[in-house]
Amino acid sequence: MRGWGSRLIVLLAAVVVGVAGLPGTAPPAQAAAGEVVSIRSHNFPNAYFRHADWLGRIADVFPDSADLVKEDATWELRPGLANSSCLSLEARNYKNHYLRHRNGEVVLERQSEDFGFRQDATFCKVPGLADANGFSLRALQFPNAYLRHAFGLLKLNDYDGGELFRQDATFHTAAPWITGRFYNPILNAGADPSMVIHNGQYNLVQGDFYNDDDIVIRQASTVEGLRTATPHVVWRNPACPAVACKEIWAPELQRIGDRWWIFFTGQDGSGGHTHRMYALRSTTSEITSRYDFLGEQKLPGDTWAIDGTYLTHQGKDYYLWSGWESQSANRVQHLYIARMQDPMTPIGDRVRISSPTQPWETVPNGLGILINEGPQPIVAPNGRLSVVYSANGSFTNDYCLGRLTLDGDPMNPASWTKSGGSVFSGVHTATSPGHNGFVTIGGRPWIVYHANMDPGTGWPGRSVRIQPMSFDAAGLPVLGVPTYIHQGIPLPS
Incomplete structure (x- = not known):
């Protein structure tokens, strides 16, 4: 991954910065139905949410990246499938397919009316654990578990209080990589x-x-x-x-x-x-x-x-x-x-x-x-x-x-x-x-x-x-x- 540095270096840099804080406790943010965005990592500014081979990933995306990469890194925000005060992430290029967590993994699956699916595909948006100007995504049914990236994959892990976790679990919305289609x-x-x-x-x-x-x-x-x-x-x-x-x-x-x-x-x-x-x-x-x-x-x-x-x-x-x-x-x-x-x-x-x-x-x-x-x-x-x-x-x-x-x-x-x-x-x-x-x-x-x-x-x-x-x-x-x-x-x- 272009620009993907050592996680140890990132951890040391984060410690120097010393950004501390507790998990976000603000009320969940309402998603705008149909809002199309890309989602950028806080600590790897060139890396974005992406799906590939049915897994949720974090991957570098650049203006000269292939269209497929850009499409996979573009998302449609939906009111949460299990709680409309939270949100769900629908793949822009796979209608009715959503990111969900499953046994700690984050996967892309077709929408199901199953109650478990709807809960697993619903995340509550709170102020970023490492930067209040960003946001973190907390699991609806596991209040201490957050989406984070680790070694190129998206994961759902319990918050451990560490600075690296806060960095890995903080994201920013960005203009969608793919528009006009x-x-x-x-x-x-x-x-x-x-x-x-x-x-x-x-x-x-x-x-x-x-x-x-x-x-x-x-x-x-x-x-x-x-x-x-x-x-x-x-x-x-x-x-x-x-x-x-x-x-x-x-x-x-x-x-x-x-x-x-x-x-x-x-x-x-x-x-x-x-x-x-x-x-x-x-x-x-x-x-x-x-x-x-x-x-x-x-x-x-x-x-x-x-x-x-x-x-x-x-x-x-x-x-x-x-x-x-x-x-x-x-x-x-x-x-x-x-x-x-x-x-x-x-x-x-x-x-x-x-x-x-x-x-x-x-x-x-x-x-x-x-x-x-x-x-x-x-x-x-x-x-x-x-x-x-x-x-x-x-x-x-x-x-x-x-x-x-x-x-x-x-x-x-x-x-x-x-x-x-x-x-x-x-x-x-x-x-x-x-x-x-x-x-x-x-x-x-x-x-x-x-x-x-x-x-x-x-x-x-x-x-x-x-x-x-x-x-x-x-x-x-x-x-x-x-x-x-x-x-x-x-x-x-």
Whole structure:
């Protein structure tokens, strides 16, 4: 370690300085939610908190250090997981991973709701043992134990009254080594994201069991701010039995005319076969205003329907959704389109534009069903219209995105061409990516989607992510691959 002198020399120097004192007894300091810092050693000014190989360390960091080192040495302060008057240290580049103590070691582990984890990952900030202008971190449940560094590692040790301990257990906050980027996920638990940017605010609508089947909008001035934004309830589901009283799925936020609309799926409590599409309309031009419940959208076919979205193309209005051919033909979900007079009034019959037929979208699952769902239109700069959709079971590891591209009349199934394979499939720390949306930020297209951190975690394991995308020369959307959780993404301007 560059500049890492002899600990004996440091001890002798500390004795000469003679900085004495008792452990800090001031009230714990409240952490500012979302504050991003680096944490510097008091007695080795070039050395900072860092995680590496899942251990908490102290390591030299310099302006010319590798980005990985700088990222590992940047932390997000959170109100303590076990006591909000204290704090927890979340790795900036590993969302939901925190420093915790365990048998005297300090390790980086994924957040757990286990009470022991939350206590072990909570530290109380007190005036520095060696310098009151700095701070020391005391274990929540062991009042005489402090974080300290020793031979390049962070440790939790009982305070022994010695000067070397005081020096090793005193730290200072510093400007973060890494700025200007964010890390997925932007919402730890969520699915089927629909995002709108309006008046400089990011607006993310969500429903489902994550929000007690209510429909909520999270609003923030930055993409990262959505993670800690307070959910604003715009509609509460009624008690069952009632229309749209249960399984409130995939709310879609759209501006139509001078009002905001939310299209969503619900059932009446008597079973999943009753899923239909419903609509809300804002009472003012504000996204978070009160919404009126307009009831069911009476779509052609009068059968099971989910994941609806409104589309205006070349001056005509359409509606896209996923559904069954009939209540009895319920083992396959197809994509349909219908002409619309207005958001509540279809014109004529529905047309099926996609069915799960290709090997990559017909991977067997435990329920024995085939699925195309979540249609999302996107228009390229050259005006070419595509629809990106989700394939396979959202409860499986095989969930992915496919693409339909239009050349002709949207109501003619022959005008739609399907991609020859998935256009967005799972990777490590981003399995089962799907049910996406699109948003334009700073003139550039971005894809919003959900994915799972771990395979096999199903619906409870989904989290919301966002990343930039592009178009190719032919006007086809190029989605790339899902970003890893530790892969920094430049903050959108």
